[in-house]
Amino acid sequence: MMDTDTDQPMRFAITTLGCKINQYDTAVIESRLTALKLERRSFDEIADVYIVNTCAITDRADAEGLRMARRARRLNPAARVIMTGCLAQASPEALAKYHEVDAVVGVGRLDDLERAVVVGGGPRISVSNLRKVVAPIELVSAAPAGHTRAFLKLQEGCDQFCTYCIVPFSRGMSRSVEPRRILETIEAMYSRGLREVVLSGVHLGGFGKDLDPPVALEELLEMLAERSPIRRLRLSSLDPEELSDRIIDIVAVGDCFCPHFHLPMQSGDNSTLLRMRRRYDTDFFRGRIERVLEKIPDAAIGTDLIVGFPGESTVNFESYFRFAESLPLAYFHVFPYSVRQGTTAAKFDARVAPAEIRRRAALMRSLGESKKADFTARFARARLKVLLEERGEDNSLRGLSRNYIRVAAACEGEWSNDEVEFQASDVNGSTLVGSIVRRELGRTSARLDG
Numbered sequence: 001m002m003d004t005d006t007d008q009p010m011r012f013a014i015t016t017l018g019c020k021i022n023q024y025d026t027a028v029i030e031s032r033l034t035a036l037k038l039e040r041r042s043f044d045e046i047a048d049v050y051i052v053n054t055c056a057i058t059d060r061a062d063a064e065g066l067r068m069a070r071r072a073r074r075l076n077p078a079a080r081v082i083m084t085g086c087l088a089q090a091s092p093e094a095l096a097k098y099h100e101v102d103a104v105v106g107v108g109r110l111d112d113l114e115r116a117v118v119v120g121g122g123p124r125i126s127v128s129n130l131r132k133v134v135a136p137i138e139l140v141s142a143a144p145a146g147h148t149r150a151f152l153k154l155q156e157g158c159d160q161f162c163t164y165c166i167v168p169f170s171r172g173m174s175r176s177v178e179p180r181r182i183l184e185t186i187e188a189m190y191s192r193g194l195r196e197v198v199l200s201g202v203h204l205g206g207f208g209k210d211l212d213p214p215v216a217l218e219e220l221l222e223m224l225a226e227r228s229p230i231r232r233l234r235l236s237s238l239d240p241e242e243l244s245d246r247i248i249d250i251v252a253v254g255d256c257f258c259p260h261f262h263l264p265m266q267s268g269d270n271s272t273l274l275r276m277r278r279r280y281d282t283d284f285f286r287g288r289i290e291r292v293l294e295k296i297p298d299a300a301i302g303t304d305l306i307v308g309f310p311g312e313s314t315v316n317f318e319s320y321f322r323f324a325e326s327l328p329l330a331y332f333h334v335f336p337y338s339v340r341q342g343t344t345a346a347k348f349d350a351r352v353a354p355a356e357i358r359r360r361a362a363l364m365r366s367l368g369e370s371k372k373a374d375f376t377a378r379f380a381r382a383r384l385k386v387l388l389e390e391r392g393e394d395n396s397l398r399g400l401s402r403n404y405i406r407v408a409a410a411c412e413g414e415w416s417n418d419e420v421e422f423q424a425s426d427v428n429g430s431t432l433v434g435s436i437v438r439r440e441l442g443r444t445s446a447r448l449d450g
Contacts, residue, residue: 009039012117013047015068018055020236021202022085024151025107026053029084031140032114043072049080049117054087056170058338062087069100082116086170090342092127107171108135108156130157130172137177141188148195148389148417149400151236154182154220155201155208160239162266163277163344164306164337167202174206179220186228195387195417196232196258196400199224204235205242218246225254232387232402232419234258237304240265240288241280252295258402259296263288264304268323269316272309275348282323289327300330300375300404307364308337308357310348317360325367330375330404332368336361372430376405379424379432386422397436407432 012033016026029051034040041047050072054065065087072081080102083095089106096104103116106127115122128135137156157172158165189197201207208215224233233256238247240263251257263285267273270281292299305324307317324332336357339346352360379401386407388399396408399422407422408431421438 009037010049010118011039011041011045011047012049012051013041013043013045013072014051014053015043016053017061017064017068018053018057018086020151020198020200021153021156022053022055024153024200025085027150028110028138028140029053029113032110033117036114036118038117043068044075046076047072047079048076049082050075051082051084051113051117054083054085056086056090056166056340058340060338062091066095066098066100069098073100080116080120082113084113086166089127089130089172090166090170092125096124106130108133108137110138131169133172134175135172137175139177139181139185141185141192141194148193148387149198149232150189150194150196151198151200152182152185152189153177153200155204155206157206158203159206160203160279161277161344163275163348164309164340166340166342169342171202173210174203175210176207176215178211179215179223182220183223183227186224186230190229193417194230195419196234197230198234198236200236203239204237205239217242218244218250221247221250221254221257225250225256228256231256232258234260235262237262237264239263239279240285243288243292245291248292248295258404259299260302260402260404261292261299262302262304265324266304266306267309267312268305268320269312272312272316272320275311276306276309276345286327289329293328298379298403301328302331302333302404303329304333304335305364305368306335306337307360308352310337310345310352311350312337312352313350321363321367324364329371331372332364334361334364334368369430373427376430376432377427379403379405380427382424383437384422384424384432385419387419388417396433401432405432406430407434409434409436411436 014026016022052065052068055061069081081100082103083101084105088104092104095101104125105113105116109126112126155176157174158167159174161168207217265285266276266278268282289301384401386399386401388397390398392398397411399407418439420436422434423437424432424434426433
């Protein structure tokens with residue numbers, strides 16, 4: 001698509017806020033626009049159209065989305081600024097009031113987004129009620145330029161309605177991609193040279209319940225174990241109650257699955273879990289971890305933790321901290337609680353003071369760093385299969401083990417996009433340092449051009 005005044009390609013820039021699902025959605029948008037011959041620019045460069053793929057997980061995320069819109073307007077006052085993503089879906093009228101914003105396009109309306117970018121004009125707000133309308137899920141086989149790993153969104157939306165979460169409204173009802181389309185997309189990813197795929201979803205445990213006939217996540221994983229040409233498949237976040245014994249067994253015996261689970265705990269105090277409307281208690285959570293490590297002793301298990309949820313007393317937090325400390329987890333993602341208007345929890349009393357929330361978050365993050373270092377140190381003399389990705393500033397080759405450990409190896413030559421056997425010899429913080437002892441799967445000849 002050419003700018004008719006200059007005969008130059010129209011330039012677009014996109015910035016992504018929030019989670020890996022948003023990053024995937026950005027890859028879909030990029031794929032569409034580059035197919036139309038638009039020219040991608042970075043968000044700090046002059047462009048004709050700026051797209052902000054927003055997050056709505058907290059009120060703070062709202063402010064960040066608007067900050068990026070204002071930044072775009074300052075960079076090029078004549079450009080179009082388009083808001084999409086979760087905030088656009090959850091609060092379209094509020095966004096449309098700002099003069100920096102030219103169009104608001106909700107989740108799942110890619111044709112409208114494309115028109116807003118290429119043509120302009122049209123309605124200022126294009127948003128569907130995703131609790132009533134089943135928006136399609138578009139699949140792409142691309143990854144960011146040069147990457148060896150990509151996310152593949154198998155499922156969209158959520159029907160859980162945890163009290164702190166806006167996602168059921170910003171992403172709509174749970175809906176899934178048919179297994180046939182998933183397999184076709186993975187085959188296309190393989191042909192493009194991608195070596196690892198992260199199987200992702202807004203609520204991955206809800207996969208397949210809406211299909212006709214229904215397909216359990218376990219059934220999909222068994223299909224992938226048998227037919228996927230990519231032999232490094234990684235599961236994204238799964239709620240603890242949805243990690244079945246069967247899934248654990250499939251990962252344990254399937255050589256294509258990485259021994260890595262991410263189980264969002266959110267709190268380690270049972271009374272807080274009840275107020276959050278989570279569907280498990282601490283005993284159940286511990287049991288899931290024990291089951292994984294019984295079957296896969298070297299597995300990495302990570303979690304998400306919210307601190308300072310309304311009603312979380314000092315006693316509650318101390319119990320929570322001790323519980324997290326007792327678990328054999330590989331890493332934490334810690335989130336200080338922040339009010340999200342439109343959620344049930346936004347109406348809760350007994351708010352924790354902001355300074356106290358910051359203090360608790362700092363304590364939990366410190367514990368998480370200690371857990372991560374301890375997990376890494378377990379493999380200080382181990383041999384691991386590592387997918388090499390890039391060179392670091394120190395000229396070492398950097399990569400990721402199947403069980404989610406960062407590694408650095410001194411090595412000459414172009415080895416990126418190889419899976420190799422790596423011998424660890426030392427630990428530098430949460431990174432294993434060592435050498436490549438064997439090329440495991442060889443180098444792909446396919447281009448990684450996204």
